[in-house]
Amino acid sequence: MVTVDSTEGRLIGAAERLFAEHGVGAVSLRAIMQAAGTNVAAVHYHFGSKQALLDAVLRARIDQVAREREALLRELSGAEVTVEVLAEAYVRPLVTVLGSGGEFWIRLVGRLLAAGDGELAPVAESFLERNAAFLELLGRGNPGIETRTLHFRLIQAMRLTLNVLGDIGHTRRLLGEHGWSTEDVVEQLTEVVTGIFAGPPGQRQPRRTRNGN
Amino acid sequence: MVTVDSTEGRLIGAAERLFAEHGVGAVSLRAIMQAAGTNVAAVHYHFGSKQALLDAVLRARIDQVAREREALLRELSGAEVTVEVLAEAYVRPLVTVLGSGGEFWIRLVGRLLAAGDGELAPVAESFLERNAAFLELLGRGNPGIETRTLHFRLIQAMRLTLNVLGDIGHTRRLLGEHGWSTEDVVEQLTEVVTGIFAGPPGQRQPRRTRNGN
């Protein structure tokens, strides 16, 4: 584990913020070092290159998300499952990350996902593995829907969750800043994810099932 | 109008592609000039700065989207409106842009929207103005839902549409590349947007109405 006070930890923290705010390509290593209060050589010693630093930033919080998701999936397995519950379970781990100072990380991941290049590889893999378990649960509640459709919907839910939580301030700005607390945004987001999971009204099957134990 | 063969047109085309693929901050003016087959001075002559070039790129296709949307809204006014029809109308203009070589433009706009900084200003304004008309139609079909909720959903639909259409190849890659044609992606996307507009199953009102003429 890397302590936040170490040179390495401060570099990761500064890079996380600057990458999220200005984009990976727009941030120079010098700017990161300046923000971290170190010198030009430190990042090359600790990470070797800009890409390696980015990887370290991405990995720093991925385990937290993975553990949260696993815990929620354990809760859900064997219980009654609705799209509402699944949406809640899908969004909540990232809300937790948000609450523990992870807004920049979330925005960065959302940015990279929208960029569509390979920089995201380490995070994408972890997310997609976890998605497989969700996919199974989602399929249980929507027996009539093709798996590839559910897969598509999961990815879009992930996109949206990252983009919305990654910039609550931006969302508030787009909406006119009137009466949108973080909790409001999370609630609205969860409703939208529920709608994504459920699909068009005409297409919907009976929404709840009990797993076969 | 700027012809695509002129130096100005080639600069805009090259910038559109490179900005979309690597991010605005990661692309140097020199790279753009090289791709456009011109020299270092041309962009300063034609645009004055990197930001001005970005603005020109964004504006180049915004009118097309705006006109498409207006035409669709005219079709819809006075007709029966369902969330399915609204979703179709919301997605289609960008599909048209996609079909006329606008994938890079869409990806760029989606990227900037995910980035959340002010670079998007010229496009965001145009989109949000147009959203107002959609908001009215959406409210007609969902009388029980708060306007701010519908506004939120509209913005998320825009986000998703831009991100999905802006990188069909990436979407296909995330989904395993099996049997996803562009038409498939558009169809799936439209279903998801419909789900977003409709919201959670439990929350749904009678979905269709006739406007008061």
Next chain:
DNA sequence: GTCTATATTCCGATAGAC
């Protein structure tokens, strides 16, 4: 493990010829 110093390349921007 952290620093200074430096090598080398590339950046945005402008001046001035044509």
Next chain:
DNA sequence: GTCTATCGGAATATAGAC
């Protein structure tokens, strides 16, 4: 309207002292 040449500064990366 398009070019070459070039300025001043900043970038990545490394070498080597401590």
